[in-house]
Amino acid sequence: MASSPVLGSLADAYARANPRSHELYKRQQEVVPLGITHSTRLFEPFPLFIRACRGARKWDVDGHEYLDYWLGHGSFLLGHAHPVVNEAIAAQLPDGMHAGGETEIGLRWAELVRDLVPAAESVRFTSSGGEATQLALRVARAYTGRTKAIKFRHHFHGWHDAVAPGVYPPWEVPMAPGIAPGALADTIVLPGNEIGAVRAALAGGDVALVILEPGGGFSDTVPTDFGYLAELRQLTREAGAILIFDEVVTGFRYAVGGVQELTGVTPDLATLGKVVGGGLPAGALVGRAEVMAVLDTTGDRGRDRRERIPQYGTWNAMPVVAAAGVAALGLIADGEPTRIANERADQLRDGLNEVFAAAGLAAVAYGRSSIWKTYLGERPRLLDGDLSAAAADGERLAQGWGALGEPLRQALLLEGVDVMRTQGFTSAVHTEAEIDATVEAFARAIARLRAAGLLGER
Numbered sequence: 323m324a325s326s327p328v329l330g331s332l333a334d335a336y337a338r339a340n341p342r343s344h345e346l347y348k349r350q351q352e353v354v355p356l357g358i359t360h361s362t363r364l365f366e367p368f369p370l371f372i373r374a375c376r377g378a379r380k381w382d383v384d385g386h387e388y389l390d391y392w393l394g395h396g397s398f399l400l401g402h403a404h405p406v407v408n409e410a411i412a413a414q415l416p417d418g419m420h421a422g423g424e425t426e427i428g429l430r431w432a433e434l435v436r437d438l439v440p441a442a443e444s445v446r447f448t449s450s451g452g453e454a455t456q457l458a459l460r461v462a463r464a465y466t467g468r469t470k471a472i473k474f475r476h477h478f479h480g481w482h483d484a485v486a487p488g489v490y491p492p493w494e495v496p497m498a499p500g501i502a503p504g505a506l507a508d509t510i511v512l513p514g515n516e517i518g519a520v521r522a523a524l525a526g527g528d529v530a531l532v533i534l535e536p537g538g539g540f541s542d543t544v545p546t547d548f549g550y551l552a553e554l555r556q557l558t559r560e561a562g563a564i565l566i567f568d569e570v571v572t573g574f575r576y577a578v579g580g581v582q583e584l585t586g587v588t589p590d591l592a593t594l595g596k597v598v599g600g601g602l603p604a605g606a607l608v609g610r611a612e613v614m615a616v617l618d619t620t621g622d623r624g625r626d627r628r629e630r631i632p633q634y635g636t637w638n639a640m641p642v643v644a645a646a647g648v649a650a651l652g653l654i655a656d657g658e659p660t661r662i663a664n665e666r667a668d669q670l671r672d673g674l675n676e677v678f679a680a681a682g683l684a685a686v687a688y689g690r691s692s693i694w695k696t697y698l699g700e701r702p703r704l705l706d707g708d709l710s711a712a713a714a715d716g717e718r719l720a721q722g723w724g725a726l727g728e729p730l731r732q733a734l735l736l737e738g739v740d741v742m743r744t745q746g747f748t749s750a751v752h753t754e755a756e757i758d759a760t761v762e763a764f765a766r767a768i769a770r771l772r773a774a775g776l777l778g779e780r
């Protein structure tokens with residue numbers, strides 16, 4: 323295999339270490355476009371094929387062991403293959419995976435979500451986070467009778483059409499082709515953390531909803547200021563627009579009840595995903611009963627057709643997923659897993675900042691809760707709550723490590739650590755010793771980058 327001129331020796335070392343993954347990748351390319359099943363998993367020179375995941379660790383098909391910080395794209399707050407969750411799934415299997423009817427376990431799942439999440443007076447399950455945000459937009463539009471939606475630069479809400487612009491610059495261009503312009507016509511993209519822009523956009527009285535990742539865009543890469551969140555709450559209330567927190571990532575991490583619990587800012591609607599399903603595919607739309615009532619049919623067929631939303635979805639609240647969700651949320655409910663995962667992420671951030679300082683590298687580890695990030699460059703002011711250059715700081719943070727992100731991950735994999743690009747999540751089963759080992763692996767990975775001549779004068 324020819325080595326990439328950019329990645330050079332690191333790519334060669336990675337390729338030499340992973341012949342079986344390479345073989346499977348070549349086979350997969352013949353049947354799956356680009357040989358990958360999720361665009362985030364695209365990786366040079368080829369992605370790893372993973373054989374098993376348990377606790378905080380995973381193993382690839384070439385026999386390497388890794389400390390894992392992908393954690394199922396953030397789903398495994400309790401770590402992989404948690405025995406209690408696995409047992410709950412196994413206990414449901416003999417009774418069937420799908421009831422074609424309502425189930426007590428599904429009811430228990432909804433009750434748990436209602437008890438744990440402040441906004442959740444009422445709960446509807448979906449099969450993914452993206453479906454939950456899609457339903458949220460429909461509910462907000464039906465409730466208000468308006469169509470315009472405000473979203474923010476860098477904020478990701480799944481891959482469906484209405485939320486496709488404003489994810490990457492240029493902001494007005496959707497993240498992919500294949501979307502009819504009409505589907506985008508009612509989406510207004512604003513810079514984050516600028517309350518004046520929201521005030522102006524709401525002034526016309528035609529905005530149905532404001533949706534955001536309350537921790538910050540791209541799973542908190544570009545942090546949202548909490549004071550701004552409270553202002554958004556007030557402005558949307560005054561304008562009669564629905565405020566939607568997309569807590570697919572932040573739910574159960576910032577606090578058991580998510581950002582809304584931590585900040586005391588309760589949205590009208592919130593979306594959940596990932597952790598809520600205990601690791602099986604799931605999402606949920608939760609919210610104020612009065613707003614969620616647009617999902618209640620009235621029996622008046624004419625009125626229902628005009629004013630009520632039917633919700634379909636073969637896999638909604640299927641009992642095997644509900645069993646996993648109930649088991650996971652039952653463990654999470656007392657706050658201990660969230661507290662431990664947050665503590666481990668604090669330890670990791672502190673350790674990484676020490677490593678960067680010791681290496682004389684202008685880089686920063688940041689993030690809130692068990693969601694951690696790294697950025698290569700001088701510390702942007704936004705990270706300290708200074709919003710004076712928020713838009714420019716946001717664009718810098720979204721760059722992460724730029725072209726060095728790929729070699730950094732290669733070097734970390736060679737050191738036994740798997741991160742999501744230059745960031746990741748911690749779980750309640752990462753130990754302090756594993757975090758220390760990760761910090762040491764980062765130090766060695768940086769030394770590898772330096773030895774490969776990739777850090778230049780940095």
Ligand SMILES: Cc1ncc(COP(=O)(O)O)c(C=O)c1O
Pocket residue numbers: 395450451452453455478479480481535541568569570571595596604605
């Ligand atoms: C904030 C946010 N919302 C929605 C989604 C979509 O969730 P899913 O991948 O379950 O459709 C994601 C996915 O990562 C996300 O990060």
